[in-house]
Amino acid sequence: MKRYVIIGNGVAAAGCIEGIRSTDTEGEITVISAEKHEVYCRPLISYYLEGKTDLTRMNYRGEDFYTKNEVRVIYGESATAINPDEHTVTVSDGSVLPYDAVCVAAGSSPFVPPMEGLDTVEKKFSFLTLDDALALEQAITPESRVLIVGAGLIGLKCAEGIQERVASITVCDLANRVLSSILDDECAALMQRKLEEHGISFLLGDSVAKFERVAGVESSAEGEGAFSGSYVAHMKSGAEAPFDVLVLAVGVRANIGLVKAIGGNVNRGIVVDDRMATSIPGIYAAGDCAEGFDVTIGANRVLAIFPNAYMQGHASGVNMAGGEELFDCGMPMNSIGFFGLHAMTAGAYEGECYEETTPESIKRLYVKDDLLKGFLLIGCHERAGIYTSLIRNRTPLSEIDFELMKQGATTAAFSSENRRKKFGGVV
Amino acid sequence: MKRVYVNEQWCLGCHLCEYNCAFANSGKKYMATALAGKPIYPRVHVEGHDNISYAVSCRHCKDPLCVKSCIAGALYRGEDGVIRIHRERCVSCYTCVLVCPYGALLPGEDGAMQKCELCLSNSSGEPACVKGCPNRAIVYEERGERL
Ligand SMILES: Cc1cc2nc3c(=O)[nH]c(=O)nc-3n(C[C@H](O)[C@H](O)[C@H](O)COP(=O)(O)OP(=O)(O)OC[C@H]3O[C@@H](n4cnc5c(N)ncnc54)[C@H](O)[C@@H]3O)c2cc1C
Ligand code: SF4
């Protein structure tokens, strides 16, 4: 009977469990979970604060998941070392777990750059885990003025989540636009406008020089100077942002330490092949901590997104159990909405750009070497998965009616032969 | 498992399947009271271009990208192979729309995603789109799994 150890208990771990069980119903699975929660939907922590879901519905796979799959979970402990020679994992409670195959599904950790005065701020939070969200929920009141450092996906989702529960939100970022890693200037401006319409203010192209505790100012009902337990962030530009609750959403770093410590191949993430195997036999990695192949750039990179984590996890599980599953079509993709305005992005923005814009929508399709390489859609996302499939399958655009496809994603742009396969067979 | 398949050469583009779908999933007794005078939110959609048209609904994929991608764990595969959705879990993030290669997912009237579940648990009991198609342009049958 094979012994499997999974380090981490996020969606990549869930995928790994399901992957193992699709191949091996007998083996013994042990999960080491630093967080004291069953696997939950991490991206829903902002929806939780917004009241759009609750703790029960956020549970990713339901109550019987671990029993049904015969998985033992060690909650509240961490793996502290992998010992490849002994084929064991050391756990923080002192126990040592033998393995035949281990999957590192350890996700990422918040990255906090040094900022002067940060240690004086009492109410400061990251926004990565359910416990972060619950702690933030405890700290905010309808009077809170919240400063969020980082206008990326996590910072802005946090802003959306608490917007109706606090007095004001200011978001600052070194970049001069919101969501700078996935949106271009014009798309970012559209999103920013939407967020501003909902009362969120921005300090972009700016960063915190210093946090200062505002001494002796009592909270008072009216206007200026109404700081309570308050701080001011002095920005490099000279601007000042008063706040009482701070959220740090600058960025994350992949948890590569366990594999790095034993000489495994790491870069920004733990380098894996298309079977999710690391450079060390018997050790696999999946999800936000891994660096797998990105089909749109033809090289490895960390793809810290939920679908990728599940699929890498699943592939790792199948391969750990002796089956064969390749995950060789990873790519960056995001569907992200704020206050009803949705942006969808995928792939790489390189090559010739076909674009179509209206006051409410933007569509950009990037074409290179007869292939769709990437896209950016705001306010026009119907059937966008058809575009994604062109990227994933590397469909030569000369084989389809791309003129029609440009107008809107549709299977009508494929040949009737191709459609017969899609809609007349099992896919 | 039985799935819905398209015979595109027989489709007239009459959109009757869309109405039958919306009705079957309305929980109402009469089509007129269920559908008259309001926008409908069917789970099958007639697509086409020039002289072709065909009805698209979920393919119940063997490797369902939507299920693997849903950030809320709302989409799932039932024991019978049918891909279903716990709509109360959906947070309308549209990630499934971003990955479904067939354009088979669309939001319902309340904004939560909805999809074809083959009418197995509504009053129709079998795909209403197929039952009502006068031209056999969509059929519900076993075509075997390619393994
Ligand atoms: C607010 C927010 C919104 C998001 N929104 C989206 C979205 O809309 N769409 C999308 O695609 N993605 C989104 N993401 C990203 C998505 O959540 C991640 O890509 C995904 O959860 C990664 O899963 P994972 O299993 O690889 O890692 P994680 O979910 O991070 O799980 C790793 C787990 O391992 C644990 N761990 C770490 N080290 C150890 C150790 N040594 N021993 C034991 N346990 C350990 C950690 O505590 C953690 O619980 C969002 C993320 C956040 C934070
Ligand atoms: S919704 Fe799309 S991806 Fe999901 S099973 Fe149906 S056709 Fe496949």
Ligand code: SF4
């Ligand atoms: S829109 Fe709903 S069903 Fe689709 S991925 Fe998001 S939560 Fe899941």
